[in-house]
Amino acid sequence: MNTKSKTPSETAVEMRELVMPIHTNSLNTVFGGTVMGWIDVAAAMVCHRHCGKPVVTAHIDDIDFIAPIKMGYHVLIQASLNYVGRTSMIVGVKVTSENPYTGESRTTTKAYLTFVALDDLGRPIKVPELIPESEDEIRRFENAKKRVSMKKEVRNSMRNKGEK
Ligand SMILES: CC(C)(COP(=O)(O)OP(=O)(O)OC[C@H]1O[C@@H](n2cnc3c(N)ncnc32)[C@H](O)[C@@H]1OP(=O)(O)O)[C@@H](O)C(=O)NCCC(=O)NCCS
Numbered sequence: 069m070n071t072k073s074k075t076p077s078e079t080a081v082e083m084r085e086l087v088m089p090i091h092t093n094s095l096n097t098v099f100g101g102t103v104m105g106w107i108d109v110a111a112a113m114v115c116h117r118h119c120g121k122p123v124v125t126a127h128i129d130d131i132d133f134i135a136p137i138k139m140g141y142h143v144l145i146q147a148s149l150n151y152v153g154r155t156s157m158i159v160g161v162k163v164t165s166e167n168p169y170t171g172e173s174r175t176t177t178k179a180y181l182t183f184v185a186l187d188d189l190g191r192p193i194k195v196p197e198l199i200p201e202s203e204d205e206i207r208r209f210e211n212a213k214k215r216v217s218m219k220k221e222v223r224n225s226m227r228n229k230g231e232k
Pocket of ligand 1: 184
């Protein structure tokens with residue numbers, strides 16, 4: 069088991085894709101589901117690098133599609149760990165599209181995902197501590213911590229009412 073505490077920059081992931089016809093809809097822009105797939109894969113790799121265990125996506129939160137991504141453009145997917153609980157990890161992902169001929173780039177999508185690390189029997193298992201270092205990392209950590217505690221309250225109250 070990988071128990072060593074890590075900083076967000078030690079496990080951050082950057083992936084690139086080239087938008088091909090297989091990725092696009094009738095508007096010649098990328099399908100939302102394809103972007104979500106890229107985001108999920110990048111975020112899962114961040115969690116693997118942090119905990120060294122199999123992980124599952126438990127929740128996808130606040131996904132914003134800000135701008136479309138055009139056919140032929142390059143796509144940069146940047147993911148890093150914002151927060152860890154006992155067995156869960158929250159990853160922030162930013163997607164940027166780049167015009168390969170002019171170099172012009174813009175943020176197209178942002179999302180937060182929660183993953184849970186699993187043991188050999190598929191049960192949630194404790195993950196290593198996260199050590200946020202920079203001002204941005206500390207801000208993301210504190211924001212995520214607040215959101216986790218608010219969401220836990222909502223989930224528990226829904227469970228108690230038998231709604232989820
Ligand atoms: C994710 C999963 C393992 C959680 O199992 P569980 O029995 O609810 O486990 P627990 O109640 O012990 O919760 C484990 C952790 O997950 C977090 N969690 C569980 N459900 C969550 C949700 N919907 N949103 C955010 N966090 C969640 C809990 O807060 C807890 O975090 P902590 O240990 O850091 O405090 C289980 O729901 C599952 O297997 N889901 C299916 C996953 C899947 O198939 N994903 C798609 C393919 S990868």
